[in-house]
Amino acid sequence: MPFAQVHHRAVHYQWADHGQPHTLVFINSLGTDLRIWDEVVQRLGTSVNMLRYDKRGHGLSEGTPASQLATGTMDAFTDDLIGLLDVLGIDRCIPVGLSVGGRIALVLADKQPERVERLILCDTAHIIGTLQSWDERIRAVQTLGLEQLSGQVMERWFTPDFGQHNASTVAIFRRMLMACAPADYIRCCEAVRDADLTEQARRIGHPTRCIVGTGDVATPPALVRQLADLITGADYHELEGSGHLPCVDNPARLTTLIADFLHD
Template identity: 45%
Template sequence: MEFIETNGVVLHCAIQRVEKGPPPLVFINSLGSDFRIWTGVCARLGDGWSTLRYDKRGHGLSEEGTDAYSIGRHADDLIGLLTKTGFDGVVLCGLSVGGLIALEIWRKRPDLVAGLVLCDTAAKIGTAQMWQDRIDLIRKDGIAALAEPVLERWFSSGFRSSCQEQVSGYRSMLVRTALDGYLGTCEAIRDADLTEVLQSITVPTLCLCGDEDGSTPPEVVMDMQEKISGSSFEMIEYAGHLPCVEQPDAIAQLLAQFVAKVHVQGQS
């Protein structure tokens, strides 16, 4: 566990380095979660990988900052973190809003990116009115007012019924997110549309989606994937919006295969 100041905020991160190996994997979390959602995936990948996990500003143990939130600011935070840690030529694995951040980093600093994994995300997520309605409700009643419908989108029906203790824990993660961090990131998603970026992507790209994702359903992710030249799509069975939690074995296997391919292409 480390704390690193960049772009005006102190970010909480976990870093694993190996001397030689495939490109580093950088994990970017969803709204209302912290980097612990990737714990199972990283455990299954093992020690032979360089990895960076971090909490976005206003999430987990990272500072909220005082500036207005935007996808560009979130991207600048991670660009600064990559610079300070010396990671480049990375594979960005962005989940939900993390996918928007990954796309923005590709737009701003393609030199840092060797590959993209866009997980349960889209270049534009939802509508401005949908996000404004969520913002207004949370300002009035708090994050807990939306906790149950969020959890229904996060997790498959089977997981919610059979893993109730874990669902309860992730509910705590959600509702304990800093209010300003959650609302600021909602505003960032509301205002973001990175559709034009998709046609510019020239690095290997893998798109993933849980088959029961209620936030960015498979057809939404597939529509994005079709706009990215040479990209591929994989459906994760028995998973909602956070397949890294429900199906860490499947995610780790797909990531290992994909990054190995990126590594081979980078050496050719």
């Protein structure tokens, strides 16, 4: 089980070097870990090199000590990824970011454009939510805890139809959410709340593919379309019936969109 020391914290990752010319770096959403990409990775097989990792305080990655806690920023979460890429010697990659992971991908492309070959942005946007909505969520985590909020979060991740027919899968993801370190979950909320990435999106010069589920209530299609319109030359695709986690509820179609983009 591989771990890397990044900024004095243990980061859990999975690195599959298949000797291919392209390297995908999968970046998870808030409250999830690298397992969300399992079915996509399985379908891609050995056709591309792939890196997955858990953000700080998520999955098996070490959280931030209480003595070092500060307001979360997109730069801090992006620097964690940059540090991991440095440790592994990955000089060039294609970030595949979901939700907050897509925002990390955007900041990476803006900070180190030479490191990014192209971008795949899933169910994400330059602005997600409002100051009030994020403050309310942070207060709820502080007072109620993630377990009490998990039902509401599942309703934002999955469509009612998926939840009705895949109760066991939803239960797995509820446990995944509850395993997060609350302090680092809050830091991630703060990072999303405080960062307007409109200008970063406008500066992107990389080939970019934006993807969204038509049933996503967290980052609705209209919002993801706005992001695509900000990025010069970006294309836009909707996954019919998918929610906020298409890698879970429609991995076959998402894998096709990823694989096709590698060769466009």
